[in-house]
Amino acid sequence: MYPSKILWRWLGAVGASLAGLAGLFIICQIILRLRSKLHPRPMPLRLAGVLRSSTRRRLLGSPEKIVERAGVAPGMHVLEIGPGTGYFTPALARCVAGQGKQGRVTCVEIQPEMIDMLRQHLNEEGIEHVEIVQGDAQKLSFSDESFDLIFLATVVGEVPDTQACFTTCARLLKPGGTLAVTEYVIDNDFLLPGAITRFAVKAGFQDAAYSGVPWWTYTARYRKPNAVPNIACVSSSRLYP
Numbered sequence: 001m002y003p004s005k006i007l008w009r010w011l012g013a014v015g016a017s018l019a020g021l022a023g024l025f026i027i028c029q030i031i032l033r034l035r036s037k038l039h040p041r042p043m044p045l046r047l048a049g050v051l052r053s054s055t056r057r058r059l060l061g062s063p064e065k066i067v068e069r070a071g072v073a074p075g076m077h078v079l080e081i082g083p084g085t086g087y088f089t090p091a092l093a094r095c096v097a098g099q100g101k102q103g104r105v106t107c108v109e110i111q112p113e114m115i116d117m118l119r120q121h122l123n124e125e126g127i128e129h130v131e132i133v134q135g136d137a138q139k140l141s142f143s144d145e146s147f148d149l150i151f152l153a154t155v156v157g158e159v160p161d162t163q164a165c166f167t168t169c170a171r172l173l174k175p176g177g178t179l180a181v182t183e184y185v186i187d188n189d190f191l192l193p194g195a196i197t198r199f200a201v202k203a204g205f206q207d208a209a210y211s212g213v214p215w216w217t218y219t220a221r222y223r224k225p226n227a228v229p230n231i232a233c234v235s236s237s238r239l240y241p
Ligand SMILES: C[S@@+](CC[C@H](N)C(=O)[O-])C[C@H]1O[C@@H](n2cnc3c(N)ncnc32)[C@H](O)[C@@H]1O
Pocket: 041, 042, 043, 051, 081, 082, 083, 084, 085, 086, 087, 088, 108, 109, 110, 111, 114, 135, 136, 137, 138, 152, 153, 154, 155, 158, 159, 160
């Protein structure tokens, strides 16, 4: 047999194997993503190590960049929902305390083991003033209008009742406050901007703005409208002189 024929056969075999592997990968991804959609649940603890890995940092972007993209500013009181092991938390804490301002970060995380890892990471980073609460994004008991900005990164798809979560966020934000949602396609629970916007609009948010790349990683921001005048608060003598 001619050497060129052997080469072609060899290339064909390699190509077929690669195509097979790619097909298998796609099928596994479809199964995993369908399972996540049908049964949303918190990220398994055995995968916690990937959250602060250097590969994730390269693919997703630095926490500082995403915190800036979300619109976090010095002096704000920020609620971070689902911080996991704290990839974003130190950047959030440093940003709100910038320029000598007294901003604050509160974290709500559902898994106690994640909270332990988050505390350890914050200790290592020398960050002390972060309040950490164990709780469920679907039913948070903070007072109304407590926060300037609510930050969710790669969390929304893990919350079974996303609408309840967004409606709660609308209650917890001050008028004019921001809901910032970051999504990342490599995450099995990835949601496209359109899906996030539908939940946000139904919860009463306005002025959607997007940055990043919709099919890769993006941050969507929404604004809670300023208070609508409440007719019931106007005295009856002014309404009916
Ligand atoms: C994929 S991790 C992302 C962690 C972090 N935001 C990041 O991007 O590095 C999602 C985190 O959200 C938490 N989580 C999932 N459902 C939650 C819920 N209903 N309430 C609060 N936290 C939740 C999980 O336990 C997990 O730590």
